[in-house]
Amino acid sequence: MAKPTKGKAPRRSRRNISAGRAYVHASYNNTIVTITDLDGNSVAWSSGGTIGYKGSKKGTPYAAQLAAADAVKKAQTSFGMAAVDVIVRGSGSGREQAIRAIQASGIEVRSIMDDSPVPHNGCRPKKKFRA
Numbered sequence: 498m499a500k501p502t503k504g505k506a507p508r509r510s511r512r513n514i515s516a517g518r519a520y521v522h523a524s525y526n527n528t529i530v531t532i533t534d535l536d537g538n539s540v541a542w543s544s545g546g547t548i549g550y551k552g553s554k555k556g557t558p559y560a561a562q563l564a565a566a567d568a569v570k571k572a573q574t575s576f577g578m579a580a581v582d583v584i585v586r587g588s589g590s591g592r593e594q595a596i597r598a599i600q601a602s603g604i605e606v607r608s609i610m611d612d613s614p615v616p617h618n619g620c621r622p623k624k625k626f627r628a
Contacts, residue, residue: 514540514576516607519599521565523589526553528561530568530595532581540578541571545591561591565598573604580605584612 514534522529529544543564545555554560572578583599583606585592600606 512576514572514578516580517572517578517582519565519568519581519583521561521583521585521587521592521595523561523585523587523592523595525556525589527555528564528589528591528595530561530565530599532568532572532578540576541568543568543571556589556591558591558594561589561595562598564591565595566602569599569602569604573602578604580607582607583609585609586612586614588613 517532517534517540518537520531520533522531527545529542531542532540534540545557545560545564548560548563548567550557550560569578569581581599581604583596585596596606596609
């Protein structure tokens, strides 16, 4: 009896996403750059930790620059992304450098928006200490 041969699985066609959003989450300890399509589905991401830095070095502007460049490179090679809207959250030291790295990597930056969470008087503080 002849053994049934397995055919090759059909190759998935590459999704071509021309425009998307780049979310930069800049905390004091790390900078995470996520690139999504316009619906918000994640396409590529990178951070100071995935670049190879550990500890306090993850929060540096240079690590943010490398993370942003890495995420953009992944999005360009895998999905052919050409333009992004940048949305920045947080107040870490990598904010500006990540935006500059995205601009320098050859992808068109259509807009930059700061969406940092700001408390509108926030939680109730702890009671005062009495000795």
